[in-house]
Amino acid sequence: MRDNTKRRAELGDFLRTRRARLQPEQLGLSTFGRRRTPGLRRDEVAQLAGVGVSWYTWLEQGRDITVSEQVVERLAETLQLESEERRHLFVLARGMVPVVVEQTAIIPPPPGTQAVLDALGITPAILVDHRFNLVAWNEGACRVFGDFSLLGERERNRIWNMFTNSATRQLFVDWEEAAQHAVMHLRSAYDQYIGDVWFEQLLADLQRESPEFRTLWSKHNVQASCDLYHEKILNHPQVGHLHFSSSVFIVPITPPLHMVTYTPSSPETASKLVTMGETGHVHTLVR
Template identity: 45%
Template sequence: MTSLDPRTAPGPDTGGEARRRSELGAFLRRRRERVGPAEVGLPEGTRRRTPGLRREEVAQLSGIGVAWYTWLEQGRRINPSVQVLDAIARTLKLDRTERDHLYRLAGVPSVPLDAPATAPGPPGQQAILDALTPLPATLVTARYDVLAYNEAYAALDPGLTLLPPGDRNVLWHLFTAEERLQPLVEWEREVSFMVAQLRAEFGYRMRDAAWTGFVRRLSEASPRFAEMWARHEVAAPAARVKSFWTVDGERLGLRATGFAATADPGTRMWVYTPEDADTERLLGELVGRLRSSGPAALLERGARSGGGRQDGAG
C-alpha cells in the first residue's frame, strides 16, 4: 500500500456508493480527532493545529501508507481488507459498536449493509404492554418510531402520545417539542446517547430513502440534532437509569430495559421500572389521573400548576 502514487489515486464515487464512502471518511476523521497523541505513546508537540492524531500518525501506527489512509478519509474508491480495518480500529481505540459501524461503512462483505424494513409488531404486543401497567412500556423501532405503548407510558410522556400515530417518533418529539412537553431531566446526556444509537443503526440503512429522509428532515428542523449527528458517535442499546419529569415537575427515577422483538431485530420493547418507592407511588398516581381525565387534561393541569422543574430540556 505504501507504494501507491497519489497522482493515480482512484477518484471519488459518483454512484450509489458515494454516500457510504463519505460517511466512512467523516467517521474516521471524527474518531481520529478524539484520540490524543499521549494515548498512543506519541509526544503532544506544540505545532498541532487540529485536535487528536494526524493522518500520517494513524497510518504509521496502523502499518499502512499515508496516501492510502488519506484516500479512505476522502471517500475514494478503495476496498480495505478486514486486517487493515482491524489495525485502524485498534489505533483509533474503537469499541465494539464503533468497530462494527466502521466495517459497515467500509462495505466489508461479512457485515450486512441493509436490514429488513420495519413492520408493526405481531398481534398480542399491545396485550403484553397493557399487562405491564403500572410499569411504563413501549414498542419502538430502531428509528425511534413508537408502534405501541401502555397507559403508564402515556402518563409518563403525554405530549408524545397526543401526536398523530404517524408522527410519534421519540427523537422528533425530543428535538422539536416545546420545553414543557419534554420529559427528560438529563436531556443532553440522554438525547446524545439516542442519536449515537440512531447513527449506528443508520450504518445498516444508508440506502433506505425513509431513513435518509428522516435524518434530513430532523436536521433541518433542529440545529441541535444536526450538530449531534455531525459528531459521528455510535452506541449500542443498553439498560440505563433515566430521570423523567412528571407533568407537575416531580422527578422520577426509572431503569429502562430493552427486549428485542423477534419479528424485527431492530424493534425493541422498552420497560421502565421504578428505582425507588417515591417513583413507584408517583407513577401509580399519574396512571390514575390519566384514566380519569386523559393525556390532554393531564398536561393542561400540569401547565396550570407551573410545575417544579429546575433544569431545562437541554
C-alpha cells in the first residue's frame, strides 16, 4: 500500500513538472491576461488529452484511480514526452513498462560500445539486442565463433543461428543443453513482445525450419532472459576444446542491449586464444 501511495505521489510530481515546462503557444492554445501558473494549467492538459479536469486533478493529487493505457499514451503525447519519459510515465501510472513500438531494422549500438568490445582484445565479447540479434562484436569473438561479417542479418540472430547453422551446432560440446537454454531465454523475452510482427515471423520461420526448435518451443519452459554467469565448453575447429565463463552486462537503453563476454576459465584456453591471435586466422560460420 505504501509503495502504491508513493508511486502515485511521484506520478503527480512528474506530471506537474512536465506541464510546467510547456508554454500554451507551443500547443496552439490562446492566452489572455496574466497567468499565475507556469507552463500549462491542469484544465489545458485535460482538454488536450481528452479527459475530465476533475479526473486529471485527482491524478496529479495522487488519488487511487484507474489509468488506462490509452490515456497514458494521450498524456505522453500532450506533454511531448521523450521515449525515456514515456516509459517513466507508464511505470508510475500503471506499474508497467509500455509496449515497445515495433521496429524492423536492427538499431545500431550506442557510441563507445564498440571501443569497449575492442578493448577486451583476445577475450571474445559480443553485443546482443532484445531480439537476440548480434549488433556488435570484437575480433576475439570472430576468432572463436567465426567471422560474423560474412553472415546476413537473419544469420546473425543467435537463436536462428543456433538451430539452422551446422557449424554452430558442431561448435558446442553440448549443443542440446545450449539449445534448450536458448529457447527458454527466447520464451521469456517473447512474453514482452507477444504479437510483435518481427517476433511472430521469427517463430514461424524457426518452427518451419527446425524440428528441434518446434519440440523445445512446445514445452513452454521459461528461464530468465539472460544468465549473468554461465560456464561454456566449445569445440573449436582449429584448437579443440575451449572453456569459458560467460558474463552478461546490461546496457541500459530502450530496448536494452546485453554485452556478453567470454573469459577463459582455464590456462589452456587462455594460451589457445593467444595462439589464435598470433596466427590471425578466422574460421567461417557457414553451413
